[in-house]
Structures are given as C-alpha cells and as structure tokens.
Amino acid sequence: MKLTVLGCSAPFPLDKGGCPGYLVEGPGGQVLLEAGPGTLSSLGSVRAYASVAAVVLSHLHADHMSDFLVLRYALEAVHHLGLRSEPLVVYAPAEPAALFSVLPYRQVVRAEPLDESRRVEAGGLSLSFLRTQHPVPCYAVRFEERGKGLVYTADTSWAESLVGFAHGADLLLAEATLMEREAALGGQTGHLTAGQAGRLGAEAGVRRLVITHLVPFYDADALRREAEDGFGGPVEVARPGLEVEL
Ligand SMILES: [Zn+2]
Ligand SMILES: [Zn+2]
Incomplete structure (x- = not known):
C-alpha cells in the first residue's frame, strides 16, 4: 500500500499546494481519497483519470470535494476516448x-x-469507515491490505472512538487544523489540535504519524512540535508529493 499526498492545505490553499487530496494505492489500483481544490492538477495525467479505482469523499465540505465536480468532466472525456468503460464509483455521505x-x-x-x-473493496484494498465529530456528516477511513493498515481521520474534533478505529495502524494520517492555544475551538469547529493528533497516534499505538489539513498561515514546524509532544516521537508534516510506502 502506498500513500501519495496531492494536497494538504485547508480550508483554503495559499502558496503551498492545494487542499486535501490523496492517492492510496493497492495491488489492484488507486483510490482517490478527497478531491479538494488543486487535486486534479496534481493528479496529472489522463491515464490517472482512466485508471482510478474509486473515489472516497470523507464529507461534502468544499475544501474536500470541489475538484470532484470537474473530475466528472475528465471522466466523460476518458470514456469518450475509449480509455475507460466502467463508471467511477464515488463514496460520500448522503448529507447534505x-x-x-x-x-x-x-x-x-x-x-x-x-x-x-459500509465495506468497500477497491484497488485491492479493504476500506471501513467511522463517523467523526464534524458539523456535517464525515467519515474517517481505514484502509487494510495484507495486514497493513492506514487510517485517515478526515475532519473531526476529539472522539474516543477514533482511538479504537486507528488501533495498531501502520500509518495514521491525522488532521491537525488547530494549535494547542485554540483547543477550546475544537468542539465547535470539529477539528483536532496538532497535540490531539499526536495523542491520538500515541493512544492508538500507531507506528507512524503524518499530520495534514494544514492551515496555510500556521508555522508547520510549530504544528509538528506540538504533534510530537502528544505522540512522544517523530511526526511528519504532509506536503504535496510526499509518498509513504507501507
Ligand atoms: Zn476540511
Ligand atoms: Zn470539513
């Protein structure tokens, strides 16, 4: 299994690449996880449009799905070119x-x-889902393949249920929207602090932690330090082009 970060700024892009978009590659293909603004220009090729096995949108906030509306046109083009015959299936909450x-x-x-x-099989990966704490219905995703696990928190405030869901994952891709000084905002906005992302990784016993959903005007090193305090070990900061092989 391989994770590629296409974009990780939120809830808007600035000068550090686009909003959330990730590829999770299994032995049978690639799942596009999120399609925020900038995802498609990072995805790059007509071949990628033709071969994507499925799309998962954790929730329907624009920073996670606006490029999906344009992906529909790309899909129509690859069908027209004869590069694809199967419809693409997108999994997303039914609300709004x-x-x-x-x-x-x-x-x-x-x-x-x-x-x-819901259980989804796509790209040779098995996907399961957990409802998170966010102003609209939103789902964390766990990808499993041959005993390896990758867990993506999606957008969420702190929830104990995430600890069990992420238990023992080889990689936790966790949102870290807030600095510790803003912890009081977590519940209202439906987001984690960087320190909570770290503590989630520690309590779930994950092997590796990458923080994402990065507000572009915060200092990424400061977020990393807060996450490392919570995790008790080294933490990586997502950036466009980052690849993690499991
Ligand atoms: Zn978001
Ligand atoms: Zn959101």
Missing part, C-alpha cells in the same frame, strides 16, 4: 443531500452513500 445529488454524472459517475456499516 443537495451536494450529494450533484456527484453522479451521466453514465460515467455513480454515487454510493457512506455509513459505518
């Missing part, structure tokens, strides 16, 4: 319904609603 309703597109995109009972 007005946003979910714009995901399916002609014959080329089919949308499937996410909930905690």
Whole structure:
C-alpha cells in the first residue's frame, strides 16, 4: 500500500499546494481519497483519470470535494476516448443531500452513500469507515491490505472512538487544523489540535504519524512540535508529493 499526498492545505490553499487530496494505492489500483481544490492538477495525467479505482469523499465540505465536480468532466472525456468503460464509483455521505445529488454524472459517475456499516473493496484494498465529530456528516477511513493498515481521520474534533478505529495502524494520517492555544475551538469547529493528533497516534499505538489539513498561515514546524509532544516521537508534516510506502 502506498500513500501519495496531492494536497494538504485547508480550508483554503495559499502558496503551498492545494487542499486535501490523496492517492492510496493497492495491488489492484488507486483510490482517490478527497478531491479538494488543486487535486486534479496534481493528479496529472489522463491515464490517472482512466485508471482510478474509486473515489472516497470523507464529507461534502468544499475544501474536500470541489475538484470532484470537474473530475466528472475528465471522466466523460476518458470514456469518450475509449480509455475507460466502467463508471467511477464515488463514496460520500448522503448529507447534505443537495451536494450529494450533484456527484453522479451521466453514465460515467455513480454515487454510493457512506455509513459505518459500509465495506468497500477497491484497488485491492479493504476500506471501513467511522463517523467523526464534524458539523456535517464525515467519515474517517481505514484502509487494510495484507495486514497493513492506514487510517485517515478526515475532519473531526476529539472522539474516543477514533482511538479504537486507528488501533495498531501502520500509518495514521491525522488532521491537525488547530494549535494547542485554540483547543477550546475544537468542539465547535470539529477539528483536532496538532497535540490531539499526536495523542491520538500515541493512544492508538500507531507506528507512524503524518499530520495534514494544514492551515496555510500556521508555522508547520510549530504544528509538528506540538504533534510530537502528544505522540512522544517523530511526526511528519504532509506536503504535496510526499509518498509513504507501507
Ligand atoms: Zn476540511
Ligand atoms: Zn470539513
């Protein structure tokens, strides 16, 4: 399994690449996880559009899904070129319904609603989901393949259920939107501090922690230090182009 970071700034891009977009590659293909602004220009090639095995949108906030609306056009083009014949399936929460309703597109995109009972097999990976604490329905994702686990928190404030969900993961990709001094905002905004991201990694006993969903005007080193205090070990900061092989 391999994670590639396409973009990790949120909730808007500045000068450090686009908003959340990740590729998770298994033995049978690539799952596109999130499609925030900038994802498609990082994805790069018509081949990538043709071969993506599935798309998972953790939730329907624009910083995680706006490029999906444009991906629909790319899919139509690759079908027209004969590079793909199967519709792409996008998994996303069914609410807000007005946003979910714009995901399916002609014959080329089919949308499937996410909930905690859903199990997805895509790209040779097994995916499971956990509802997070966020102002709109949002799901953390666990990818499993041959005994390796990658867990993505998506957007969330602190929730004990995340500890069990991330237990023993080889890699935790955790949002770290807030600095510790803003911890009081976590509950209202539905986000973790960098220190909480670190503590989540420690309590879940993960091997490796990468922090993401980075507010572009914060100092990434300061966020990393706060995450390392919580984790009790080295933490990596996501950046476009970062690849992690599991
Ligand atoms: Zn977000
Ligand atoms: Zn959000």
